[in-house]
Amino acid sequence: MTTETASAALLAALVEEAAKKSGLVWVDGQALWHAWADGALCLVGGPGEQRLPPGVTDGGSVTVTARSKDKGGRLVTWPAGVALLAPGSASWSAATAELKSKRLNSPDGEGLAGRWARECRVFRLTAAGPPSEHPGAVPTASGAAAPVPTPATTRHPAPAALPRLLTRRRSQR
Structure with a gap:
């Protein structure tokens, strides 16, 4: 087995393990609940279920991100068909x-499966290439979007006494 083949196998195992252990994945930036079945990520969407991103269509392609179970941060991102x-x-x-x-x-x-068959759609997402982000290859930028400008934004620091006031309220309960 070559080093490249071993590395690909380890990354495939990472994708599977991360998807199995995480309760949520992000598909094209949208958090979705899922299940891992037969070597693929499975999603259901439709009336009474989660709304799926526009890329989740038959023959489409999406980007899936799974988080680390223990740290909660981004662990692996991969393209999926x-x-x-x-x-x-x-x-x-x-x-x-x-x-x-x-x-x-x-x-x-x-009656859940019957309703899914009548009203919803079930999709299978399979890896369509190597992960773009994984341990050892994670971007240094946060990836967070800039906040939307609003007049409700606080421009002044919180009062210095606020932590004491909050602590006092908890101790009085």
């Missing part, structure tokens, strides 16, 4: 079984 799963297919059944186990506060319990 998107495929729509046909309701009732073997891959759809495997994906929905995993998604059902991750779905919190479902309004329809056991």
Whole structure:
């Protein structure tokens, strides 16, 4: 096994482990809940479910970012190809079984998969290349967007007594 092949295998394992352990991933900058099934990231969207970004369409491509479970920071970012799963297919059944186990506060319990088949879309996101960001190759810039200008912005520092006032309120409870 060459060094390049070993490195690619380690990065693929990192993508899988990060996706399995993280409750959320960012797809084109939007936080989404997901499940990992059959070697791919699976998403569901539609009425009563999460809104998916515009790039999540059959044949589309997106950028997926997973966070570190222990530190909470960006761990790995990779390009992914998107495929729509046909309701009732073997891959759809495997994906929905995993998604059902991750779905919190479902309004329809056991009828969830039926509703997804009728009203929602289930997508499979597979890695479409090596990760662009991973440990050892993370940009130094924060990636945060500049705040939107607003008249509600505070331009003065917080009063020096504020920490004492907040501490006093907690101790009186």
